[in-house]
Amino acid sequence: MDATLREKPRQGWAGLWNISFGFFGIQIGFALQNANMSRVFQTLGASMDDLPALWVAAPLTGLIVQPIIGHLSDKTWNRLGRRRPYFLTGAIFAALALFVMPLSPAFGAPLLFAAAMLWVLDASLNVSMEPFRAFVGDMLRTDQHSAGYAVQTAFIGAGAVVGSIFPYFLEQMGVANVAVDGGIPDTVKYSFWFGAFALFAAVMWTIVTTKEFSPEEMAAFGEQAETDTGQPIRALAAKTYISSAVWMAAGLVVVLLVQSLDLQKEMLLLGALLAVYGLLSAIAISMAKKGQAANMLSSIVGDFAGMPDVMKRLALVQFFSWSALFIMWINTTPVVTQYVFGSSDTASAAYNEGANWVNVLFTVYNGVAAIAALALLPVLSRKVGQVMTHSICLTLGALGFLMFFFVRDANTLLLAEVGIGIAWASILAMPYAILASNLPQAKLGIYMGLFNVFIVVPQLLVATVMGQIMLWLFPGEPIWTMLFAAAAWLIAALSMLRVKAAIPHENTHA
Template sequence: MKQPKLSFWQIWNLSFGFLGVQIGFALQNGNVSRILSDLGADLSSLSLFWLAAPIMGLLVQPIVGAASDRTWNKLGRRLPFMLGGAIVAAAAMVLLPNSSMVVAIIPPMLFGLLIFAIKDAAFNVTFQPFRSLVSDMVPPEQRNLGYSVQTLLINIGAVFGSILPFVLTNVVGLDNASKAGEVAPSVVWAFYIGATVLLGSVLWTVFRTKEYAPEQYYAYKGLDSEAQTLAEQVRKSRSLAEKLSDFWQTMLGMPKIMKQLALVQFFSWFALFIMWTYFPAAIAQNTWGVGVEWYNGSYIAQMGGVPAHIAAAKGAAGDWVGILYAGYSLFAVLFSLVMAKLANLFGRKLVYSFSLLAGGLGYLSFVLFTDPTMTHVNLLITQVEIPQGALGLMIPMIGVGIAWAAILAMPYAILAGALPPEKTGVYMGIFNFTIAAPQIISGLIAGWILGSVFDNQAVYIVMLAGGAMVLGALSVWLVKEQEVTATE
């Protein structure tokens, strides 16, 4: 039985919840390193803090993927996990900016492990099933469109989340300065708004999407409904040890293309982790001229605190990080509008490789933008005075945005056709290892490299990320695309 095509708005509704999830991620990505640095964390410790996110993804996503493969109830197959995760994630976002008393008595690293890990786990429970939902509901001939729409929504959310604190300060007028032991009002309200949009957008997907019934799904995927039902009964009767053994065998039997894409993913996500961790410091040092000593907790304590002009420069650089993140997300949105057509015309691999190369060149050019000349910039929503070099950094963001759009869509578009339909969820979860593992490795060694090799000059760790992204572009050509319908 041929799976029916979906209208554009049906595909849109499938992924609409990603809008809110990405707002949450953008708020975290743009503010966490800056907050921890202000709390006294050294640059070398920041990458260790960020380990909480990939570790939670590594633990949560395969479990959720496997569970959603075997869930069939009135709400659906993937939708129950999206809804439950969104409720917890929204609650965590509301509580997080009100946790300042916890920060006052617990070291930043422990604070991150206890608080952010919970939020990241909830985010992972929410967004992992979205990937599988598109694979379930969208027929093969619309797969490029399906993942491109998902990428579009992700980046709209990233733009909104990235600029939200900046807008609340410079347009609405909320204070962006934090008092001792408290979070700035602009950040607090940004997280409130983000939590509201996250929950609302996921609810939209849940109530506007109707998943296929088991018999209908199996028919569309060319599977024997009775055989699948029997196999599920056998799985439920197995012991925990047998289930773990089955999961291990599933991993060993993963399609070869997953292993080939894993190399590309390693270089891509190794670079992205460095960006999210060290962009604020790199921009403050390289463009605003803040000395590396002002990121050393011992030196700051010795000097009796951070001088007002240094604090102002670090704050301005931190604000501009949000604008740059919004910039690369916006460029990703624009590229995602044409990415599916380009992939259909030139092939997924060429588009994927070109995109990663553009991102790598963007990172490598980061060191060039050092001009301290102050310039007046009209952002339409407000006007600011920033160094000329900071404005120039928007050029590398074009390449980073192109790479980001491809990273979010191309691996899944290539992979989806090679996965057995009855194990799509678990394999999508296992594929998340290729996202989490390189970030964990980056987190473990990036701080050491920055301190021991680059003497805490953060711009050079960003250039290292550029080299990794270029290697990712070359690795794409090792991938051999394939299509399957079902396992034997």
């Protein structure tokens, strides 16, 4: 082909649709997981105090999978393409996990089996999801990045609406919402099976309708498939082992505190993660000092240490943003069933009615997010910029969480979900739109994977630390978690001011 430097072709709405439609199916899977796994775990015998430990699978798999998949997808090229092999692999295993999840009661250890399937499901969803973020950057020219992420966010919201409302929809159609034997209700079973089919079909749509640019075409666009990895590796080789020792010591301290203060055992995972990261960073530093640059560990650790400044500042915002979201996903069902519908008995009609209302609430916030992504965010960002847009939206979401603390009427909580939905739309679009203009396009996979570390680390902290805090301060009172969520989003909103200082000429296009 002609090697003359040229731009990528401009995508029309059909192209934007096809590029991100797979995310519609992926988000159906996430929505079913987020709105129903606490219900499934409680139905299978888990107590309120068990939920954070059972949910720890989700962030842990993301922490491990996303940087690895990002690194690999940057370097992959085969007959299927660069990112599409990972879309397909993740979709197959996620669909299988969704299909067998409702069959957990048939196994000898149903709660353990359900937890294992959550690991498989979340890992597989992450395998498919992570390359989709980089896929937008691969397929679109720079002036279409914001539009691409807005469309992707709209599909995320739409998919979450479908996944969240489906159990409630089935109940209205006459499907049993309470199992006679106290097991998983038919509304949940059929929703998961529907989700398995929808996820696979949507991802296949993107795979079939899009053709990735070859390495030669990317080179012609001025975007090489590889970038110089020497600088991050040299920076890594120049580091001492002190930071690695600090991480390992911190992990040991956490483990000793768990033993001496009789803390919840899931906090051992936090200590183990700190120690393992310290060990891996020491190994990566050692490899870099020996000149062994051609390995995944050194590349990931080197890129992590050499993140662009804007990415580092956004990391703090992500940390608090996703802390609140994980609190919401774990605790909305216990809060609504206990405080609004008046029951914590998973076999009762009131509990299951409340659990289905949570699906309605999640449908509303995701529906609002889908609309806000295309209607509100572009207008607001043109007026005040992307940074202030994100700050304003996070503040509205914090007000939504505060409503949960004070409101005891199911219908009024719908208003709270409007604020949360606006914040959710911004979380899914604004940080990525900001990053898209400040990251090297050829390393979008690894940087997007590393950026997602700051999504999963706060979730791990919530899963390990929040349970202990609640046990100490508010045992049996999950309503207080909503105050923690509100405070987290307010901190994230204020932290955007640091991001603004790192962008001298902010892009004001949505």
